[in-house]
Amino acid sequence: MTVFEAKESVVRSYCRSFPVTFNRAKGSFLYSESGNQYIDFLAGAGSLNYGHNNDAIKQKIKDYIDSDNIIHGLDLHTSAKAEFIQTFDELILKPRDLQYKLQFCGPTGTNAVEAAIKIARKTTGRRNVFAFMGAYHGMTLGALALTGNKYHRDPSFPVSDTTFMPYPHGFMKSFDTLAYMEAVLSDPSSGVDLPAAVIVETVQAEGGVVVAPVEWLQGLRKLCDKFGIYLIIDDIQVGCYRSGDFFSFERANIKPDMVVLSKSLGGYGLPVSLLCLTEELDKNWLPGEHNGTFRGNQLAFVAATAALKFADDNNLSSLVKSNERLIAEYIDTQISVLNPQLAVRGIGMIWALDCSAFAEETTSAILNICFANGLIVERAGRNDTAIKIMPPLTTESSVLMQGLDILRDAIKVVIGE
Numbered sequence: 001m002t003v004f005e006a007k008e009s010v011v012r013s014y015c016r017s018f019p020v021t022f023n024r025a026k027g028s029f030l031y032s033e034s035g036n037q038y039i040d041f042l043a044g045a046g047s048l049n050y051g052h053n054n055d056a057i058k059q060k061i062k063d064y065i066d067s068d069n070i071i072h073g074l075d076l077h078t079s080a081k082a083e084f085i086q087t088f089d090e091l092i093l094k095p096r097d098l099q100y101k102l103q104f105c106g107p108t109g110t111n112a113v114e115a116a117i118k119i120a121r122k123t124t125g126r127r128n129v130f131a132f133m134g135a136y137h138g139m140t141l142g143a144l145a146l147t148g149n150k151y152h153r154d155p156s157f158p159v160s161d162t163t164f165m166p167y168p169h170g171f172m173k174s175f176d177t178l179a180y181m182e183a184v185l186s187d188p189s190s191g192v193d194l195p196a197a198v199i200v201e202t203v204q205a206e207g208g209v210v211v212a213p214v215e216w217l218q219g220l221r222k223l224c225d226k227f228g229i230y231l232i233i234d235d236i237q238v239g240c241y242r243s244g245d246f247f248s249f250e251r252a253n254i255k256p257d258m259v260v261l262s263k264s265l266g267g268y269g270l271p272v273s274l275l276c277l278t279e280e281l282d283k284n285w286l287p288g289e290h291n292g293t294f295r296g297n298q299l300a301f302v303a304a305t306a307a308l309k310f311a312d313d314n315n316l317s318s319l320v321k322s323n324e325r326l327i328a329e330y331i332d333t334q335i336s337v338l339n340p341q342l343a344v345r346g347i348g349m350i351w352a353l354d355c356s357a358f359a360e361e362t363t364s365a366i367l368n369i370c371f372a373n374g375l376i377v378e379r380a381g382r383n384d385t386a387i388k389i390m391p392p393l394t395t396e397s398s399v400l401m402q403g404l405d406i407l408r409d410a411i412k413v414v415i416g417e
């Protein structure tokens with residue numbers, strides 16, 4: 001029995017799919033203690049867009065530590081935070097004509113979601129929030145209330161004040177979900193309270209990589225404007241260039257009232273969580289009203305600043321867009337042909353191979369073969385029926401192809417015709 005099995009809580013999860021002990025990582029590779037190399041198509045669930053131990057970022061962290069600069073600073077003014085704010089404003093907000101105030105939250109994504117719904121509720125005096133079927137917004141109770149998956153919602157957990165609306169997916173695709181929402185909001189007898197906010201992922205990542213159409217996102221923005229509802233985009237997993245642009249909503253040319261970011265914002269896998277919000281909303285907070293000891297991890301600020309510069313210097317956006325074409329073409333020519341019942345969805349460098357037409361154990365069988373052959377790839381979606389391809393954005397094309405080859409060969413074994 002390993003020390004993990006003996007002592008770590010049974011709540012552990014990813015480690016169950018990849019039962020080795022890792023002790024090294026570089027770029028798009030992870031290494032186990034026994035010296036095995038694995039291509040990483042999981043990327044820390046979207047936290048390692050710039051690769052493991054990225055040299056450009058690592059050097060900045062080392063220099064910062066060597067200078068005995070502030071490591072823990074509560075929300076005090078620090079030079080690391082100042083540099084991050086200036087860089088984020090110069091490289092991300094200003095070029096997109098976005099004028100957000102920046103609220104640093106407790107270290108994980110779910111805390112920024114909590115902050116966003118709290119300030120929307122406080123500002124409007126309304127408790128209800130619209131979330132979407134298939135959504136994943138985090139595990140703290142406020143964010144869990146917005147998360148659809150029953151697996152995480154034990155009936156004893158107090159999750160409330162959310163109305164789940166249909167996302168344009170599955171059989172809902174043939175149904176005008178925006179018209180439905182408008183009807184619900186307009187009908188004085190719908191029984192649904194006007195929400196303070198609508199929270200949406202433009203690509204439902206944990207939901208199985210479901211990409212919302214551009215026109216749908218634009219329609220949602222208009223609907224929110226019409227009814228005076230704040231629009232929150234959860235870009236925690238698909239922000240930071242994952243979809244091609246820094247923000248995933250850029251493709252729809254819309255401006256949300258709030259955006260939540262975390263995961264790869266920390267650049268090096270370090271925890272940081274950010275709520276971007278309009279000044280109109282921000283002015284309704286009282287100092288410290290959404291508090292937390294670890295608001296603003298200084299090393300994460302240093303890494304985040306370096307990561308933004310790295311992405312800018314290396315034109316990461318166009319790299320992702322060219323990798324998107326490579327992945328799409330590979331799947332089309334090498335994987336989809338293996339079985340016509342395999343469904344494919346994706347954008348940028350997040351893709352899903354949806355095996356819901358096959359037996360329940362299909363994805364775990366494919367994953368196990370991949371792992372045995374040196375590829376780490378995870379599942380997502382309803383009943384874990386989709387294989388989620390999410391390599392670091394910096395993955396070299398030869399490594400990308402190598403990983404896809406392993407995946408293709410595993411799919412051929414399990415469901416090839």
Ligand SMILES: Cc1ncc(COP(=O)(O)O)c(C=O)c1O
Binds near residue numbers: 107110201205206
């Ligand atoms: C879209 C989205 N929102 C929120 C979260 C929660 O972030 P965290 O796990 O850092 O709390 C996640 C995590 O997977 C996510 O994918």
